[in-house]
């Protein structure tokens with residue numbers, strides 16, 4: 281989360297020393313007997329220092345890779361429960377076999393060390409009794425997604441790592457849990473950096489801040505729902521991010537939803553789908569009367585389940601977050617990071633309406649491919665490749681005029697309207713997150729943990745601080761079993777009950793809101809003496825883009841930034857040879873297709889605004905990959921008016 285938070289009015293007045301949240305203890309592991317681990321938690325993360333007769337080795341689980349933690353108690357099996365006894369030894373194994381041995385008295389183990397308190401806890405019954413088997417250990421599970429390389433030549437990717445710390449120095453579960461929770465709180469503090477965020481005094485009527493998830497079940501190859509259940513929901517849960525999930529029922533559902541609802545309960549709106557769904561959300565927000573305030577206080581995120589996924593790829597590319605191997609994981613980590621940055625939005629005036637765009641505006645070849653390949657949607661991203669070849673063979677040209685307002689060289693970056701409000705979002709998120717966990721005391725039984733650990737590091741404290749040889753393991757577990765769970769406050773909404781409300785609201789005449797234009801109206805002439813330039817004639821295409829990527833494999837404008845106040849106009853004129861054009865299209869995947877200097881046929885023009893006037897009466901024009909009415913349009917950049925989530 282952000283470091284530069286404003287201090288809330290209700291924050292604790294007495295600062296607590298940061299060192300209080302720097303903890304260390306000694307742990308052991310049973311796989312390497314005699315190996316002692318000094319575990320330290322501080323601002324860098326967890327440092328595991330292994331001391332063995334052969335020397336000292338250190339491993340760090342970095343704080344920036346950690347998403348959250350859980351305090352838990354292991355739940356025992358039914359069989360073990362049947363054999364459990366209130367006075368089983370604190371030294372006894374938690375395995376059913378060992379438990380049975382203790383009960384029959386056949387082991388010669390040391391007599392029970394249970395305190396009166398722990399016996400009482402057992403006899404309290406209910407859930408507590410379910411857990412009791414003589415093992416009074418408490419566990420802290422730490423969830424991290426660590427950057428790794430499979431081999432020297434492979435690219436970086438993230439792997440899930442779980443650090444399991446077992447606390448059993450005390451002879452009652454409560455005491456061990458208290459210790460585990462002390463580490464958990466320290467972890468939370470280190471994750472969020474400021475005490476104010478975590479230990480802020482609760483205000484009764486404080487607005488709740490949650491994540492709104494809008495999911496398009498028809499995105500891409502139609503697997504968004506499964507993707508959410510398998511890859512998004514478990515990470516939200518590990519990070520204790522509360523969310524409300526709405527599944528869209530039809531086109532424009534998301535747009536109407538965010539246009540008509542009170543949104544102040546959500547700090548972030550996440551599109552689980554493609555760029556088309558994100559486009560809908562952005563436009564819905566900009567059709568609100570309170571659009572300026574909502575854009576300032578609501579971050580936008582995307583989980584790429586569409587066929588293009590230009591925005592998700594552009595964000596990951598800009599921040600060097602691994603994407604290709606696990607695009608969904610990278611984007612979920614981006615959303616829960618709590619970090620945001622301003623993003624340019626482009627206002628697009630069509631003859632009868634105004635829409636807003638975050639990705640691109642196209643006329644000609646690329647738009648033709650985008651729209652006409654829809655019939656091959658089932659193929660996913662491959663549809664673009666196939667249709668590109670088809671359109672190259674039967675190349676079309678288009679007549680028209682493109683006027684543009686160039687960006688002057690060395691023009692200072694545009695003001696970022698939303699910068700001062702950056703901190704507000706993440707603090708609110710975190711406050712709510714903390715509220716959830718503090719109510720819970722400790723979390724679920726470890727039985728509810730996802731079992732799909734790619735890497736597990738398991739360490740434990742000693743009993744009464746003496747070395748104990750029978751310990752858990754330091755192991756890697758390749759289990760592929762998938763398992764996920766929900767935190768209590770996350771909600772799935774069927775939209776059956778919501779449609780009436782949306783239908784009713786769309787009956788009302790719609791008023792135009794959103795930022796005003798700074799250029800002449802579409803039907804008015806452009807002031808050529810104020811720096812407007814013109815390209816006229818026959819074109820193969822014009823494509824205006826403001827993100828680095830138009831799709832996962834389309835590195836269209838390598839130098840674009842999320843908030844550089846620039847539209848990159850790429851124009852290809854008729855006369856370009858087919859081999860040249862083929863090269864251009866092939867090299868788009870590596871971002872090496874654009875000329876360093878503008879040539880006769882291919883031009884790259886950084887502009888602040890442009891106007892397109894096609895002379896033909898038919899053709900395809902797209903905005904963010906979505907088909908719009910064919911005809912004249914004009915566009916102008918609105919620097920940094922939206923806010924998107926970015927990786928830590």
Ligand SMILES: Nc1ncnc2c1ncn2[C@@H]1O[C@H](COP(=O)(O)OP(=O)(O)OP(=O)(O)O)[C@@H](O)[C@H]1O
Nearest residue numbers: 499500528529530553554555556557586587588589
């Ligand atoms: N439940 C739904 N049924 C049918 N269409 C929907 C539904 N929800 C949203 N849509 C529409 O589907 C269109 C495409 O959605 P989306 O962008 O999520 O996927 P995509 O087109 O596969 O991805 P990309 O835009 O990245 O190519 C959007 O224009 C959206 O309006």
